[in-house]
Amino acid sequence: MANTEQKERLEKLQSMLTRLGKGEDLESVRKDFVRDFEHVSVKEIMDAEQSMIADGTDVSDVQKLCDLHSALFHGRTEAEVLQDEARRTHEAAAQVNPDDIDSLPDAHPLRQLSAENTALEHLLDEVDTLAAKSDADPKAFVIAIQNLSGIWSHYGKKEELLMPLLYSYGVTGPSQVMWGVDDEMKRELSTILAVLREDPENLAIYHGRIQALSHRIREMIFKEERILFPLSYRFFSEEEWYKIYHDFPEYGMAFGVPFLKWAPAIGWKVAQKSQAVDDKLLDGKIHTETGELTLRQFQSILSLMPVDITFVDADNVVCFFVNNGHVFSRPKSCLGHDIFEVHPPQIIPVVRQLLEDFRAGKRDDMLVYRRIKGAPIGVHYLAVRSEQGEYLGAVEFVTDYSEALEKFSK
Secondary structure, X not given: OHHHHHXXXXXXHHHHHHHHHOOOOHHHHHHHHHHHOOOOOHHHHHHHHHHHHHOOOOHHHHHHHHHHHHHHOOOOOHHHHHHHHHHHXXXXXXXXXXXXXXXXXXXXXXXXXXXXXXXXXXXXXXXXXXXXXXXXXXXXXXXXXXXXXXXXHHHHXXXXXXXXXXXXXXXXXXXXXXXXXXXXXXXXXXHHHHHHHHOHHHXXXXXXXXXXXXXXXXXXXXXXXXXXHHHHHHHOOHHHHHHHHHHHHHHOOEOOEXXXXXXHXXXXXXXXXXXXXXXXXXXXXXXXXXXXXXXXXXXXXXXXXXXXXXXXEOOOXXXXXXXXXXXXXXXXXXXXXXXXXXXXXXXXXXXXXXHHHHHHOOOOEEEEEEEEOOEEEEEEEEEEEOOOOOEEEEEEEEEEOHHHHHHHHO
């Protein structure tokens, strides 16, 4: 029923955008909008636009509607709508009793993240103490700052496991705001670490930036504990928490906080494995023009390939991945999600444009070489089409060239 209602809302929004695009009077469309919608989110508008593009509307024509969006928001700007969504997000978070989260098992993902925040606060105390000393040992200071690198693991868990799931529940505010701030803080920490590794004597001139970064990280801890965690607790099902728990190790430990055994989640996974693909299907053969393999053989070969592979279908849904290269973290919980829900907000327009170019046949691939965590990485995006040319989706291959370049350099 919920999906049917969502589809009807999307169709109505698409119809209104189409009417605006054809030049219908703004007030006429707004009148119908106010009648049919008490509230609409920015994400719903974006989904309506995406649906129009998928149905064949030229991307440039849809882009012309951007200046008209505010008309649909009861005369408000998108910024005002986002502000209103943030207010409702805070109200929803406030409905959760903090004692309920505190009573969860220590191994529960929310308790794990809270424990990481506690450890992070201790590290920040150490950094702030050293920053306040004029005669602080530079080496100790550098080590203390390096220990903050655990934010990559901590933020990865919340960004790629909690936020996409919240998106599916219609809670978009945390992802739109927190993820962008996280990226800013990670870039700042990377810059500071790079300079200090090069010349620790530069430490004194970076005191101000280090203290500012510490303050921003503390603010994020507060937002996680007061907004993100309560919202996640309110919406997620028990099974969803089990899936998140099993994805946590993909991101590694943060700040020395160990992973704990959570018996219900472990039992759930054992039960899932017992319902997995049966042997008859695994021994069934895949026939191609160049030979045949059993499904079991095919899976085993994929597991040996030193490359990360991710496939999204024609509806932009993540359907499959193998992550043997481990360049990027790939949680199993991303399966079944819209690809735009599992990317940082600032790069969604780039991903969206690439996939639309693939869909429209404007391009068939894109190859990007860049350093990721210091390693030379190649990321190859390819459109997947049937023999008849039908667009089936897109595949991403991520390869670490470190070993190959090292061999060639010799």
